[in-house]
Amino acid sequence: MAGSDAGRRHRIALISSSYAPHVGGVEEHVAQIADALHVRGHQVEVWTVDRGARAAPTDTGKVPVRYLPTPLPARRLGALLKYAYTAPAARRRWKAAAGALQPDVLVVQCFGPNGVYALRLHRRTGIPLVVVSHGETLGDDNAVFARSRLLRSTLRDALTASAAHAAPSRYVLDDLTARFGARVGTVIPNGVAALPSIGDVARQDDLLVAVGRLGRMKGFDLLIDAVSRIDDVRLEIVGDGPERDALQQRIESAGLNSRVRLLGERDASGVAERIAAATAVVVPSRSESFGIVALEAWRGGAPLLMTTRGGAAEFVRDGEDGLLVDPLDIEALATTIRRLIADAGLRSRLATAGAERVRAFSWPRVALLYEMMLDAILRRPRNGA
Numbered sequence: 001m002a003g004s005d006a007g008r009r010h011r012i013a014l015i016s017s018s019y020a021p022h023v024g025g026v027e028e029h030v031a032q033i034a035d036a037l038h039v040r041g042h043q044v045e046v047w048t049v050d051r052g053a054r055a056a057p058t059d060t061g062k063v064p065v066r067y068l069p070t071p072l073p074a075r076r077l078g079a080l081l082k083y084a085y086t087a088p089a090a091r092r093r094w095k096a097a098a099g100a101l102q103p104d105v106l107v108v109q110c111f112g113p114n115g116v117y118a119l120r121l122h123r124r125t126g127i128p129l130v131v132v133s134h135g136e137t138l139g140d141d142n143a144v145f146a147r148s149r150l151l152r153s154t155l156r157d158a159l160t161a162s163a164a165h166a167a168p169s170r171y172v173l174d175d176l177t178a179r180f181g182a183r184v185g186t187v188i189p190n191g192v193a194a195l196p197s198i199g200d201v202a203r204q205d206d207l208l209v210a211v212g213r214l215g216r217m218k219g220f221d222l223l224i225d226a227v228s229r230i231d232d233v234r235l236e237i238v239g240d241g242p243e244r245d246a247l248q249q250r251i252e253s254a255g256l257n258s259r260v261r262l263l264g265e266r267d268a269s270g271v272a273e274r275i276a277a278a279t280a281v282v283v284p285s286r287s288e289s290f291g292i293v294a295l296e297a298w299r300g301g302a303p304l305l306m307t308t309r310g311g312a313a314e315f316v317r318d319g320e321d322g323l324l325v326d327p328l329d330i331e332a333l334a335t336t337i338r339r340l341i342a343d344a345g346l347r348s349r350l351a352t353a354g355a356e357r358v359r360a361f362s363w364p365r366v367a368l369l370y371e372m373m374l375d376a377i378l379r380r381p382r383n384g385a
Contacts, residue, residue, distance in 0.1 A: 010374055011043045013103040015118045017110040017136070019048035019065060023265065024213065025292055026110045026134050029190060034063040036367030045101050047094075049114050066097050070113035072150060094121055103127055104378055105163075107370075110134040111155050112144070119158045128163040128377050131155075132188070135172045135289025135310070137179065139217045156180045163377040168290035169311025186373055189315065191363040192295035196269040201276035205344075207234050208337065209278035209302070211271055211293045212285075214241030214262075219284035219307065219327045221250055226284075226333040228254045233341060235260045238274055275300035280340045280347065283307050284327035290315075294322065295361050298354030303340055303347040321353035 016030040034044050039062075050067040069090040073083045094117050106122055107130045108115045115131065122129040137145050137155070145151055159165055159182040166186040167173045176182035208227070212218040220237055224247065227235045237247070237260070244262060251260045266274065275281055281297035281304055288310035297304040304322035306312045316322040325336045340347055 008375060008378070009041050009043065010104045010378060011101055012037060012045075012374065013097075013101060013106050014044060014046045015106055015108045015114050016046060016048040017112040017114050018051065019046055019067075022051065025190070025290075028292070029134065030109050032191060032193065032363040033367055033370060036363045037370065038062045039364075040367060040371060042371075043101070045097075045103075047097055047114070049112070068093050068097060068117070070117050072113050072116060090117070091120075098125060098127070105130060105374055107132060107374075108158065110136050111158065112136065112151065115158055116150070116154050119154060119161060122161060128380075129158065129161055130373070130377065131158050131162045131165040133165065133167040133172050133176060133289075135167070135169075135287070138172065138175055138310070139285070139287040139289055152180070159183075163380070164373055166373065169314050171311035171314065172289045186369075187314075188366060188369045188373070189361060190290045190292045190295065191361045191366040192292065192299050192358060193268070193363060195299050196272050198269055198273045198276060201273055203279070203301075204277050205279055206232060206341065207236065207277055207279050208282050209236050209238065209274050209280075210282050210284065211238045211275070211296065212283075214239050214243040214247060216243060217286050217288075219286045220247055222286075222327045222330060222333065223282055223284040224250050224254065224256065224260060225330050226327075226337060227260060228256060229330070229334040230337055230341075233259070233279075233337065236263055236274055236278075237261070238263045238266050238271055240265045271296065272300055275302050278302045280305055280337070282337070283312070284333065285309060286327065288312055295358055297322075298358035301351050301355055303350040304354055305336055305340060317353075321350060321357050323350070 014030050014034055017026060019027050030046060034046050038044050044063050046063055046065045047068055050069050071083050071086040071090050098121055105128045106118050108118045109132050159180055165182055166188045168190050170187055173185040210220060210223055227233060248262060275296055281302045283291050283293050283306045285307045286309055288307050291312045294304055294306055294312060294316060306316045306322045306324055308324045308326045313324055318324040323336055325333050327333050
């Protein structure tokens with residue numbers, strides 16, 4: 001097995017904050033890594049938070065999935081009583097999952113209640129713990145880490161106890177160090193799957209496309225404001241989320257109903273189809289730990305306009321395979337959009353370079369980085385001696 005120590009196979013629990021049927025960047029990352037590690041010969045299970053969608057062990061694709069309860073204590077009396085009632089059964093479920101798989105390593109994906117239970121399991125069993133952050137401490141619209149002392153303190157404890165930690169960008173790793181005392185971590189980028197099958201789609205010359213969850217951090221309100229300053233350009237926003245009504249009101253207040261559309265969620269083929277039609281793909285996030293949409297734009301042959309706020313500037317090369325702009329500067333955002341719309345040669349150069357760069361971001365390559373990290377950890381004696 002290339003990249004693995006003497007062909008070693010590991011039993012790996014990928015412990016995710018969320019998973020299918022829910023949709024998002026973390027869910028996609030975990031699903032792709034689970035399948036790629038499985039293909040490389042490892043025994044992999046996904047353990048994820050039971051959010052009421054499924055409760056029994058199931059199989060999604062090639063890898064078994066366990067939906068596990070993660071009750072946490074709270075200050076309100078009713079919540080404390082509920083926790084006291086449900087926590088023992090939850091701990092038994094986690095113990096049973098560990099007994100069935102007997103994992104060599106526990107890999108937390110996006111720290112939340114899943115991380116609290118993984119740390120508890122690590123302390124009880126001594127199974128090495130790995131923490132993989134997806135920017136949850138930086139790009140959370142609900143400010144969970146700002147509100148929850150338990151999550152902040154447990155993340156700090158988990159990073160101290162972990163055998164290694166990783167994130168998709170130095171931007172995220174630096175935050176873990178500055179606010180949570182993390183040691184040096186590893187950058188493991190996101191990946192992108194092969195282009196899904198789509199029909200013949202004509203590239204349009206006046207269409208901007210943006211993709212993502214409709215939350216404040218994604219900055220779609222900033223993009224709408226920029227488009228309001230530009231004549232003869234249309235915008236489609238693909239996705240759903242808590243800001244949908246507010247964004248629709250913003251569109252109507254600006255008189256943009258004929259030029260700006262909220263398309264709702266689309267499957268992978270639907271997203272790829274809209275990117276194939278785009279004059280350019282715009283990512284206007286206030287904070288972006290990585291930005292899988294950038295890879296989707298490159299894969300789909302669309303010019304990329306990317307936020308400077310976050311980790312994207314670590315892999316997008318300004319003026320070569322994308323244009324970088326601070327979306328909080330609305331006039332700068334509008335000016336950069338005008339530049340792209342007006343310059344077909346620039347769009348062609350960016351798209352060509354992006355199509356070349358995206359080859360380095362396949363999920364098998366990302367899985368190999370995971371494998372190298374886990375091999376290094378699991379070569380160490382369990383007691384660290």
